[in-house]
Amino acid sequence: MCGKISFCLLVSLLLTVSLAAPHDHEDHSADHHQHLHHGKDEPHPSHDGDDDLSSRLTPHNADFAFSLYKKLAGLPDVQGKNIFFSPLSISMALSMLALGAKGETHSQIFSSLGYSALTPDQVNEGYEHLFHMLGHSQDTMLLEAGSAVAVREGFKPLDKFLKDAQHYYQGEAFSVDFSKPEVAVQEVNKYIAKKTKDMITDMVKELDPDTMMMLINYMYFRGKWKIPFKTGRTTKADFHVDEKTNVTVDMMGNTGFYKFYDDRSNFSSIIMVPYKGKASMMIVLPDEGKMQDVEKNINKEHLKYWCDRLQRSYVDLFMPKFSTSSAFSLADTMKEMGIVDAFSGTADFTGITEAKNMKVSKVLHQAVLKVDEEGTHAAAATTIEMVLMALPTMPLPMKLNRPFLTFIVDHSTESILFMGKITNPTA
Structure with a gap:
């Protein structure tokens, strides 16, 4: 580490079956570690008003950041402790979740993020531009942000959801055998470790065998003073x-x-x-x-x-x-901020799957910070x-x-x- 500060952040949203009804095990459409985003050397898709769209998100994301900080700072188990997190990464993950949300579930996510006055297209295109802007690395600074959709073997998300995750959130899809939780934990953690340069290696401790999908957002930063x-x-x-x-x-x-x-x-x-x-x-x-x-x-x-x-x-x-790290389970905090239906039996994620019994079970967050003088x-x-x-x-x-x-x-x-x-x- 040469004169740098390094940060890694992962937000994972575990989407699980909320009812006991069995699923049809169709052939999954997400090939193992299939990269869905456009190639590195391909021209980036452009939209008129990109700069306006991405900057339009900025004040809302800032409001969300301070609202979330105050919630986290008030938690009983963090009193007297360090707090460190990436509000932008959490906003990105929730916005990607909103791709598959409908009705009141979608409205609550957008309201909590402060996007009620914006259309889904404006938000998605704004993030597409943000990912493009954040993805420029230099010799003196490295900033990487990206997303992934880990899909249960045999579960088939809607093609539109996968394509939109690819197009707007640089999402890549890979299959995981969530029916074998110990194996799934190892594979998900291996993916996270690779994307965070081994700064976060064991974030996911356990997985429910009923897990159908995990949405992942990561951010890594390294800079020289x-x-x-x-x-x-x-x-x-x-x-x-x-x-x-x-x-x-x-x-x-x-x-x-x-x-x-x-x-x-x-x-x-x-x-x-x-x-x-x-x-x-x-x-x-x-x-x-x-x-x-x-x-x-x-x-x-x-x-x-x-x-x-x-x-x-x-x-x-x-x-x-110094070095410090923070880890949070954010489900209850998200509910307090207005995202309620997504965690309940009334969740509507029919934009992800035609099944009507999907809900979010966990929102996990971890961040690592290292500061030195070299x-x-x-x-x-x-x-x-x-x-x-x-x-x-x-x-x-x-x-x-x-x-x-x-x-x-x-x-x-x-x-x-x-x-x-x-x-x-x-x-």
């Missing part, structure tokens, strides 16, 4: 988890020009730490004792307010070196940047020695790729 941290400046330091708890961390240090804003009215300091490429880590450091106030009120308007006021400043930045490829850029103006005698201090919020933003699509809260870098 535009201004790399020098390993010689990393020292042991205290991180104040709360009023009674201190932990020792490897605190990275760097002095350079960053976009920075000190927001006294919202009790926060904000810094944008850029990667080489078109992404940045936006860090919000609440004042001591003000994390809950910031969490309660934060929304997409705050991010826009801060972005509009960030100014290029000479900053002495201290950031802990990297040499940014040295020239740092030198060029730092000679553009005279150095102030005293840099502004920014020391992340207490809980902070973090956002990974993609500038080309104005999307929040990942977000979370680091409460304890050693946990």
